[in-house]
Amino acid sequence: MKRALVFLLCAALPLAAVAQQPDCKAPGTQLEIDACAGADFSKADAELNSVWKSILAKYKDQPQFLDKLKASQRLWLQFRDAELEALYPVAKGQDARVQYGSMYPTCYTGAKAKLTRQRTEQLKVWLDGAQEGDTCSGSIKNSADLK
Numbered sequence: 001m002k003r004a005l006v007f008l009l010c011a012a013l014p015l016a017a018v019a020q021q022p023d024c025k026a027p028g029t030q031l032e033i034d035a036c037a038g039a040d041f042s043k044a045d046a047e048l049n050s051v052w053k054s055i056l057a058k059y060k061d062q063p064q065f066l067d068k069l070k071a072s073q074r075l076w077l078q079f080r081d082a083e084l085e086a087l088y089p090v091a092k093g094q095d096a097r098v099q100y101g102s103m104y105p106t107c108y109t110g111a112k113a114k115l116t117r118q119r120t121e122q123l124k125v126w127l128d129g130a131q132e133g134d135t136c137s138g139s140i141k142n143s144a145d146l147k
Contacts (some may be wrong), residue, residue, distance in 0.1 A: 030102050037109040044116040048123070055126045058146060065139040069126075080115045087111055 020033035024039060052073070059065055088108055090096045097102045129143030 008086065030106075033103075034105045034109070037106040037113070041109045041113040041116065044113040044120070047119045048116050051120050051123050051127060055123060058141070059139075062139065068139075076119055080112070080119070083115060084108060084111060 022028075022035050024032075024036035027033045027036050054083075055069065056066065059069075088096060088100060088104065088111075090099060096108070100107070125144065126140055129146040130137030130140040132142060132144065
C-alpha cells in the first residue's frame with residue numbers, strides 16, 4: 001500500500017509542475033526564471049525548425065543544394081555547441097553552477113536561444129528569396145518564384 005501511494009505521488013509531481021507554468025513576465029524563483037529561459041529557447045528552436053521545413057519544401061527540386069545545406073546545418077550545430085562551451089567552459093567533473101552561479105542555466109539557455117535566432121535569420125534568406133538581377137544570390141531562388 002505504501003509503495004502504491006509513493007508511486008502515485010511521484011507520478012503526480014510532473015503533472016503538478018506542468019499545471020503551474022511560471023509567469024514569465026514576472027518570474028519569482030530561480031526555477032521559474034530557468035523555466036522561462038527554457039521556454040524561450042523552445043520557442044526559438046521551434047521557429048528554426050519551421051523555417052528549416054519550409055526551406056526543405058521550397059527547394060525540394062534542388063537536391064544538391066539541400067545536401068549542402070544539411071551539411072552546413074550539422075556544422076552549425078557543432079559550432080553552436082562549441083561556442084557555448086567557449087562562453088561557459090567547465091572543467092571535466094566540475095559543476096557549472098558552482099563555477100558560474102545559480103544563473104548559469106538561464107544564461108546558458110539564453111545564449112543558446114540567441115544563437116538559434118541568429119541561425120534562423122541566416123536561413124530565412126532562402127525563404128525571402130533574391131531580387132531579380134541579383135547575380136550573386138547563388139542557390140537562393142528568385143523571390144518572385146517563391147510566392
